[in-house]
Amino acid sequence: MPATLRCIAIDDEPIALNVIKSHASKVPFLDLKRTFVNAIEALTFLKTEPIDLIFLDINMPDLTGLDFAQVVGNKSLVVFTTAYPEYALQGFELSALDYLLKPIAFGRFMQAANKAYERLSDDAKKSPYVFVKDGYDWVRINLDELQYVESEGNYLTFQEIGKKAVTRMTIGEAAEMLPGDQFMRVHKSYIVSLNRIEKIERHQLTIGKVQVPLSGSYRDELLERVK
Template sequence: MMIKAVAIDDEPLALEVIRSLAEKVPFIDLQESFTNAFKAIDHLAGHPVDLLFLDIKMPDINGMELLASLRQKPLVVFTTAYAEHAVLSYELDAVDYLLKPFSFARFLKACNKAREVLNADRESKNDNPPASIFIKSGYEQLRVSFDDLLYLESGGNYMTLKLTGDRQVLSRLTMAEVQQLLPADKFVRIHRSYIVNKEKVNKAERHRVHIGGRTLPVSAGFKFSLGPAGK
């Protein structure tokens, strides 16, 4: 799968670095590069791409404002010389954040993240249901396999994903947001704070289930059985 990309940076030298690195990545098709952000916006309006390599601090319009102006928003890898912009990139769900100057290995890692996210998105649009999802944890996008996911525990605006092997992933997600990501035939909500993987439940009782070495409550208003879609 080729990834169509555009690079935008007001520094010509920075664009040359991205062009030279992109030439070494066989699945990246860097179609255009721009030092003028407004010319880039005009181009993207008629030529949508999969991925932007986007500088944050630019004259006239910054990278976040440019991204917000696009009707069709591609994946974004932010490139910047300012470490304090990392938090902003996280809030905008960037695939990755590259702090200048960056190596080829770091650039390749960002490209691989973008490819994984695009592949997962395309799988979800096919007839075959996806076997995993990408979860944003800190500044990273992590692939979580449904087969490894035991249950999810909500705590305010954060969600803890409990995985096999005593592993866990913390993400800034609400219960409503995570329910939209999970297949309803595999995962069922049993409590205002818990969603369980039906295939991983060891024993189900009237008011509790046993899963992953823990006992979780089934609260009033929620039902659980081992039948289809939790019915």
């Protein structure tokens, strides 16, 4: 896995760039090299500096983010940042990695950062992981060892084999972060690793020594996926 992702941020609003700076400073694997209020200057920078990830505003003068992304092509991953949701479809048509709507919450920013990290990892399929905040620390969750995620109030417990991490996040955000081919929501409060299920009963699953509740609305889908 790469130690860090080299990234830049481009936005004609300095306040918006300050938000990206603040968020990026909290993510251990992001190395924010430069910020730009002028997209043309950013293009010049990219001619000599290899960059993994670009946080790119869409509605800018002279050169829009959409035009900028077309020029860059597939040389760098792009995460669009904008206050205008109507640009989302165009952004994804340009193969953007993600689309962040302003004001950007840190949890949502972290999801995009994790997605970029996983995309750029040569061995992501063999040993993927994500980072979550546990107290004041950022800890790595090894997805191959993650058994289940449990929601309780405003907190989630990521239960790995032999250890766990507790973070402030919604279960919906966790579902977006985790790869759908490996994990599935089986209850309003639980996401499980399909590879860790040992037994399926009518209303519960067995994972290790733990019984996880199974909602009827998810049961048919689960049975279909484990066949």
